[in-house]
Amino acid sequence: LKSLLKDPSLLATQAYIAGDWVDSDTGATYPVTNPARGDVIAEVADPSRAQVAEAIAKAEVAQKEWASWTGKERAAVLRRWFDLMMEHQDDLGTILTAEQGKPLAEAKGEIAYGASFIEFFAEEAKRVYGETIPGHQRDKRIMVMKQPIGVAASITPWNFPNAMITRKAGPALAAGCAFVARPSELTPLSALALGVLADRAGLPKGILSILPTTDAPGTGQEFCENPIVRKLTFTGSTNVGRILMRQAADQVMKCSMELGGNAPFIVFDDADLDEAVAGAIMCKFRNNGQTCVCANRIYVQDGVYDAFAAKLKAAVEKMTVGDGLEAGTDFGPLINDKAIAKVQEHIADATAKGAEVILGGGEALQGAGHFLPPTIVTGATKDMQFATDETFGPLAPLFRFKDEDEVIELANDTIFGLASYFYAKDLSRVYKVAEALEYGIVGVNTGIISTELAPFGGVKQSGLGREGSRHGMEDYMEMKYVCLSI
Ligand code: ADP
Numbered sequence: 001l002k003s004l005l006k007d008p009s010l011l012a013t014q015a016y017i018a019g020d021w022v023d024s025d026t027g028a029t030y031p032v033t034n035p036a037r038g039d040v041i042a043e044v045a046d047p048s049r050a051q052v053a054e055a056i057a058k059a060e061v062a063q064k065e066w067a068s069w070t071g072k073e074r075a076a077v078l079r080r081w082f083d084l085m086m087e088h089q090d091d092l093g094t095i096l097t098a099e100q101g102k103p104l105a106e107a108k109g110e111i112a113y114g115a116s117f118i119e120f121f122a123e124e125a126k127r128v129y130g131e132t133i134p135g136h137q138r139d140k141r142i143m144v145m146k147q148p149i150g151v152a153a154s155i156t157p158w159n160f161p162n163a164m165i166t167r168k169a170g171p172a173l174a175a176g177c178a179f180v181a182r183p184s185e186l187t188p189l190s191a192l193a194l195g196v197l198a199d200r201a202g203l204p205k206g207i208l209s210i211l212p213t214t215d216a217p218g219t220g221q222e223f224c225e226n227p228i229v230r231k232l233t234f235t236g237s238t239n240v241g242r243i244l245m246r247q248a249a250d251q252v253m254k255c256s257m258e259l260g261g262n263a264p265f266i267v268f269d270d271a272d273l274d275e276a277v278a279g280a281i282m283c284k285f286r287n288n289g290q291t292c293v294c295a296n297r298i299y300v301q302d303g304v305y306d307a308f309a310a311k312l313k314a315a316v317e318k319m320t321v322g323d324g325l326e327a328g329t330d331f332g333p334l335i336n337d338k339a340i341a342k343v344q345e346h347i348a349d350a351t352a353k354g355a356e357v358i359l360g361g362g363e364a365l366q367g368a369g370h371f372l373p374p375t376i377v378t379g380a381t382k383d384m385q386f387a388t389d390e391t392f393g394p395l396a397p398l399f400r401f402k403d404e405d406e407v408i409e410l411a412n413d414t415i416f417g418l419a420s421y422f423y424a425k426d427l428s429r430v431y432k433v434a435e436a437l438e439y440g441i442v443g444v445n446t447g448i449i450s451t452e453l454a455p456f457g458g459v460k461q462s463g464l465g466r467e468g469s470r471h472g473m474e475d476y477m478e479m480k481y482v483c484l485s486i
């Protein structure tokens with residue numbers, strides 16, 4: 001991997017604790033593998049729980065100083081960090097593809113997307129506005145000030161090894177918090193490379209630590225039990241989110257949770273079918289179906305069902321499955337064999353209950369990589385597993401529906417409420433459906449909704465809080481009301 005990089009020093013394999021690069025105090029390391037080739041690309045330090053606690057303790061000291069800086073001063077450092085990420089976009093993309101699998105163009109896209117949060121929140125650091133409120137008595141004045149929460153700890157997944165961290169670190173650091181990050185052990189290299197660049201950008205020692213531990217539960221416990229940590233921010237499954245919220249309850253810790261989704265993608269009969277097909281492909285198969293906003297259930301209205309299925313099949317058939325580092329690859333590998341098994345289980349369950357496979361079928365490719373070609377099934381029904389459970393892989397199930405009321409009920413029939421999508425032209429239908437969908441995000445005539453400018457987040461069991469936009473800062477700030485008698 002080093003030989004592919006213009007700047008090999010971006011490939012860091014030690015833990016980044018309060019500005020220092022260190023081995024594990026137990027000497028432990030673990031291998032990181034390339035999901036396309038199965039080979040080990042790096043041996044990474046596995047810090048102990050004591051080192052997690054050390055990072056938190058140092059963060060507490062550094063945070064006080066950092067919070068005293070002006071917003072403009074913090075903005076300048078964050079801006080340099082953003083510039084460095086963009087300067088090294090190619091290398092960061094290569095590292096990301098090597099450990100995560102997504103095609104290089106998509107990986108570079110993630111680097112730009114991830115960096116955009118640092119850019120945006122650098123700007124927002126200057127705009128942490130408070131409020132004055134007319135007093136309730138003649139001699140009283142009311143002020144509201146916004147202050148950083150303190151030390152924030154994050155746990156993030158492997159599907160966006162860069163952006164899931166920057167979406168949290170950007171607002172946290174801009175607000176004046178210190179940030180202790182625990183990336184997924186499947187993709188620690190992208191996180192550590194961010195540490196290398198943060199260091200070069202001049203982020204003060206202690207403000208950022210990156211702990212690539214394999215012991216996720218122990219790290220989660222340390223984050224929740226350590227009284228210094230005042231904020232936990234998590235992206236991952238709803239199940240682990242529930243565990244962390246329970247643990248965080250003992251300290252009444254503030255939590256932001258970006259959890260699972262089960263996104264409906266609805267195609268009405270007045271939709272532009274070609275655009276709907278293009279949107280469905282982007283939305284369903286981006287990162288090979290491994291995003292929490294990927295379409296999980298595709299509902300197509302009766303009159304256009306067969307035409308949509310045929311067009312989708314014709315388009316997906318042309319896509320190439322392969323190593324993300326090779327040119328011409330549309331779909332990379334899945335992250336591991338467990339991910340493949342889950343998609344296969346959903347396909348087997350659906351066919352046993354009467355669905356018809358019109359493309360693919362769930363046979364993994366032979367060889368060292370975790371490759372599973374895309375599958376499309378028709379005749380999907382609500383008793384099939386994917387109707388309630390996120391597939392997180394390249395399976396597109398097509399459900400047939402008759403009218404608006406029916407599809408809204410079906411679309412909302414889930415414990416999740418992250419992203420939803422629909423294609424329609426009729427204006428009153430667009431309004432009605434956008435209002436009726438019980439989701440934090442609605443894409444209308446588009447399959448791609450992610451941007452640092454908008455508040456990203458879910459309702460119901462998809463989570464708490466928002467990432468991106470000015471609202472993203474709120475998750476890292478406390479409100480203080482000052483009552484002044486004059
Ligand atoms: P995914 O299916 O996306 O991997 P998970 O919720 O399993 O979703 O994992 C998200 C992140 O949470 C990963 O970094 C994982 O290592 C971590 N994790 C898993 N279990 C726990 C736990 N009990 N406590 C803290 N973190 C955990």
